[in-house]
Amino acid sequence: VxxxxxxxxxxxxxxxxxxxxxxxxxxxxxxxxxxxxxxxxxxxxxxxxxxxxxxxxxxxxxxxxxxxxxxxxxxxxxxxxxxxxxxxxxxxxxxxxxxxxxxxxxxxPVPPLTWQARIVEILDKFDTLTNSITEGLPREIELRQKQYEYYRDLLFSFPKPETVSN
Missing domain, CATH: 3.90.220.20 (DNA methylase specificity domains)
Structure with missing residues (x-):
């Protein structure tokens, strides 16, 4: 490395x-x-x-x-x-x-090992949350964009005036 x-x-x-x-x-x-x-x-x-x-x-x-x-x-x-x-x-x-x-x-600083373990547990949870946000957010945005496009296309697929029958 x-x-x-x-x-x-x-x-x-x-x-x-x-x-x-x-x-x-x-x-x-x-x-x-x-x-x-x-x-x-x-x-x-x-x-x-x-x-x-x-x-x-x-x-x-x-x-x-x-x-x-x-x-x-x-x-x-x-x-x-x-x-x-x-x-x-x-x-x-x-x-x-x-x-x-x-x-x-x-x-x-060297607190007791039990405190160190608790500090690590909390900070590792924050790291995981932060990393999942930075990795997951772009994917979530991409999925929402596709969902938006799907519903937009669905909304615009209504019958055209010339094809509407009375």
Missing amino acids: GVDNLLQNRAGKSLSNHVPTSGKLTEFIPNDILIGNIRPYLKKIWQADCIGGTNGDVLVIRCIDSSINTRYLYQILADDKFFEYNMQHAKGAKMPRGSKEDIMKYPI
Whole structure:
């Protein structure tokens, strides 16, 4: 997974057609969090659901503390506050790059695991609702347009004046 495969605005990732033949890869495993490190304002972040590799333009965050729910950590890092923090510490003007050192200093609130699970449950429900609206709304509009056209055609199919009999 390269930075080009991570989708903007926390939209996950796209499949890669490119397999690197040289260079160093960083391994990721399920539940690792991948963050695009170039142009942090694009908000490229994905929680891995498979094993793979990535390059230096993508940071791999792996939770090694059992007191932190990995999905909770993802939700913290997917928040706008994290991306604003990342931009404040980024280097470069045209293609800003996040500071790995400063990212590791980002404060993570750690409530009890039961609270983390509840927070994750609520935020995941909102994510599902938001995604179903963005995916489902265009389809719903298309169906309503077809329904409108059907009834419009039906309404205009009344007998013409010259064919009306008394």
